[in-house]
Amino acid sequence: MKNFAKSTILKFDDAFEIVMDSARRLGTERVEIDRALNRVLAEDVISDIDIPPFNKSAMDGFACRRADLANELTIIETIPAGSLPEKTIGPNQCAKIMTGAVVPEGADCVIMVEYTESMGDNKIRFTSKDTEDNIRLKGEDIKKGDVVLRAGCKISAQHIAVLASLGCTKPLVALQPRVGIIATGGELVEPDQKPAACQIRNSNGLQLAAQVASAAAIATNYGIAADTQVAIDGMLKKAIAENDVVILSGGVSMGDYDLVRGILRKNNVRLLFEKVAVKPGRPTVFGVSNEGGRNPVFCFGLPGNPVSTFIVFELLVKPFLFKMMGHNFKPNVTHRQLERTITRKKTERDSWLPVVFAGNDKVASIEYHGSAHINALSEADGLLCIPAGVAEIKEGTTVAVRQI
Ligand code: AMP
Ligand code: MG
Numbered sequence: 317m318k319n320f321a322k323s324t325i326l327k328f329d330d331a332f333e334i335v336m337d338s339a340r341r342l343g344t345e346r347v348e349i350d351r352a353l354n355r356v357l358a359e360d361v362i363s364d365i366d367i368p369p370f371n372k373s374a375m376d377g378f379a380c381r382r383a384d385l386a387n388e389l390t391i392i393e394t395i396p397a398g399s400l401p402e403k404t405i406g407p408n409q410c411a412k413i414m415t416g417a418v419v420p421e422g423a424d425c426v427i428m429v430e431y432t433e434s435m436g437d438n439k440i441r442f443t444s445k446d447t448e449d450n451i452r453l454k455g456e457d458i459k460k461g462d463v464v465l466r467a468g469c470k471i472s473a474q475h476i477a478v479l480a481s482l483g484c485t486k487p488l489v490a491l492q493p494r495v496g497i498i499a500t501g502g503e504l505v506e507p508d509q510k511p512a513a514c515q516i517r518n519s520n521g522l523q524l525a526a527q528v529a530s531a532a533a534i535a536t537n538y539g540i541a542a543d544t545q546v547a548i549d550g551m552l553k554k555a556i557a558e559n560d561v562v563i564l565s566g567g568v569s570m571g572d573y574d575l576v577r578g579i580l581r582k583n584n585v586r587l588l589f590e591k592v593a594v595k596p597g598r599p600t601v602f603g604v605s606n607e608g609g610r611n612p613v614f615c616f617g618l619p620g621n622p623v624s625t626f627i628v629f630e631l632l633v634k635p636f637l638f639k640m641m642g643h644n645f646k647p648n649v650t651h652r653q654l655e656r657t658i659t660r661k662k663t664e665r666d667s668w669l670p671v672v673f674a675g676n677d678k679v680a681s682i683e684y685h686g687s688a689h690i691n692a693l694s695e696a697d698g699l700l701c702i703p704a705g706v707a708e709i710k711e712g713t714t715v716a717v718r719q720i
Contacts, residue, residue, distance in 0.1 A: 325591040325598070327704070328631070328666050334588050335602055335632050338614060339639035342491040342560060349479055352471050354532045355489035356641040361465040363482050366455035371419040375450045378432060378440060379423035380410035385442045388435055395420065410440065419451050426450035458482075468642045470532070490641035493533040496555030497524045500567040500576060501620055502543040519690065520565040520618075520625045527629045531637040531645075533561075543573035552583055556605050556613045560640070563633065566620025568599040576617045577601055585615050593704055594631070595667040596624035596687035602632075621687035627668050627699065630720065648719040650698070652679035658700075659708045666704050670696030671717055679717050696720065 326334075344358040373379065373395075380389050389410040395401050397416035405411060405422030413419065413426060431444040458464055464478055471479070471487070479487055497520075504518040505511050521537050528535035538555055541547040548567070555562045567576035568590075577590060585603040592600045601617035616633055618625045630647070638645035655678040660667060670692045674680040679700065684692045698717035702709060709715060 324589075325593050326589050328592055328594045331589055331592040331594075331600070331602070332632060332635075335636050336639055338588070338602075338604060338612075339636050340612065341642060342493060342640055344488050345491055346486040346488050349476060349485045349487065352476060352479070352487050352489060353473065355471050355487075355492070356532065356638070356643040357465055357467050357469045357471060357475075358488045358490045358642060359467050360463045361479065361482060361484050361487065363458045363460055363462050363464050365458075365482070366460050367458040367481060368452045368454055368456065371454050372452040373413045373415055373417050373419055373426045373450065374452050375426050375428045376415050377413060377426045377428045377430075377450065378410040379413045379419050379426050380405060381407065381423060382425045382447075384408050384410075385425075385427070385447070388439050388441050391438050391440065393420075424449065424451075468644060470638070470643050470645075490643075493560040493637050493640045494536065494558070495528045495533050495561045495563060495637070496536050496538055496559035497521055497528070498538045498541055498548070498551050498555055498562065498564045499620075500541045500543060500548055500564055502573065504540045504566075506540065519622050520620065523622060523626060523690075524563055524565065524629060527626070527634065528563075528637070531634045532641065533637045543567060543575060545575060545579065548575055548579050549582070552579060552615075556583065556585075556607060556615070560611070560613060561633075561637065562613060562615045563629070564615070564617045565625050566618075568601050568617040568619055570599075580615055580617065583607070592628075593665040594628070595665040596621060597628040597631070598665065600628050600632070619687070622690040623670075623687040623693050626690070626693060630699075630718075631668075649716050650719065651714050651716055652677060654678065654709055654711055654713050654715050655680040657708060657711045658702065660702060661707070663702075663705050663707050667702045668699045669702065671698055671700045673697045673717075679715065693720070 387408050391412055392403050392409050394412040395417045397414050401420035405420050411420050427442050427447050432440045433443050435441050499518045499521045503515050505515050507517045518540050525535040525537050538551050541551045564576050567574045580603055585605045587603040590601050599619050603615045605613040618628045635645040655674045670684055671679050672682050698719040
């Protein structure tokens with residue numbers, strides 16, 4: 317890991333590297349397949365069978381020999397899905413067959429029922445010129461012994477189908493990080509309260525809990541700590557004792573009541589950085605607690621403005637949580653042309669802006685008043701990064717949009 321003076325403002329990539337290098341694995345558990353969605357596989361899954369397990373008809377029709385396609389064919393049996401054929405197809409013979417049924421010995425193609433004509437007397441005729449084989453060969457999708465899914469795969473619905481088809485009904489998955497969330501701020505009231513004239517509702521607590529859930533981790537919301545030593549210290553101690561990761565929002569800037577960094581230090585949380593060259597999100601803090609020889613607990617102090625909290629979580633915390641589960645998180649990125657030129661004056665930081673997909677496959681910036689403007693984010697399709705050092709991105713430039 318690189319060493320930086322604590323007061324240095326880190327490039328985002330350096331901060332990212334420090335965070336990702338710190339991630340540790342938490343162990344594994346088996347879960348029922350119907351609870352496995354979004355969990356991360358902890359072992360390779362190997363097939364115990366060929367798939368398809370037999371030569372399978374892809375169509376409703378007649379199984380026959382390609383050499384006999386010009387001739388009248390006699391139907392010798394009917395094969396539904398789920399039954400074994402009883403006869404072998406000989407010259408000028410066919411078996412009526414259903415989609416998913418076992419193709420009988422002797423047949424090398426299945427002609428679609430739509431391209432046949434009944435000649436009476438249990439005979440049919442092929443009415444088209446040529447046909448596909450319409451046979452899915454045994455083992456053509458998956459061979460017995462193949463690694464079908466790899467450790468680190470985040471299980472989605474299609475992976476559930478593969479696991480089910482292999483009989484893997486209790487996959488081994490990574491334990492989920494437990495994440496404690498603390499909202500700091502003397503101005504905060506819980507969302508079910510009516511704020512007084514000087515107050516605002518705590519939106520970060522629930523926002524972060526939702527983001528943690530979207531990263532397949534387990535959130536515990538500790539509620540609000542007022543900007544006092546006693547309130548933050550008490551809640552932090554409890555959260556460190558009960559979680560693998562603690563996220564604090566607010567209180568990391570330079571104001572008189574921004575106490576979080578000092579309180580983290582007092583609790584023996586070793587701060588690995590305290591500032592990042594990203595907008596929003598400069599005062600982001602990251603540290604590790606090794607209290608009492610237990611597993612380390614990782615602490616993120618995120619700036620309190622809701623857009624900052626959201627974006628820093630997406631950029632830093634989400635990939636970290638997935639890495640703790642052994643999954644290499646990659647955001648969804650699409651490339652689009654910029655509809656209108658974007659300019660800015662200060663260029664020291666990477667700057668993330670909310671954008672929407674416009675017509676003509678383009679992308680456009682939206683009205684955005686800064687990091688408190690959470691409803692701009694709720695209307696956005698994605699985030700666009702203006703990298704440090706860049707003052708302008710011209711209309712028509714193809715840009716990468718990180719979908720949110
Ligand atoms: P801070 O990072 O504590 O200086 O807070 C920056 C801004 O974010 C202030 O305007 C706060 O009122 C606001 N803020 C802090 N915490 C929250 C929260 N939990 N929910 C919504 N807004 C917050
Ligand atoms: Mg505050």
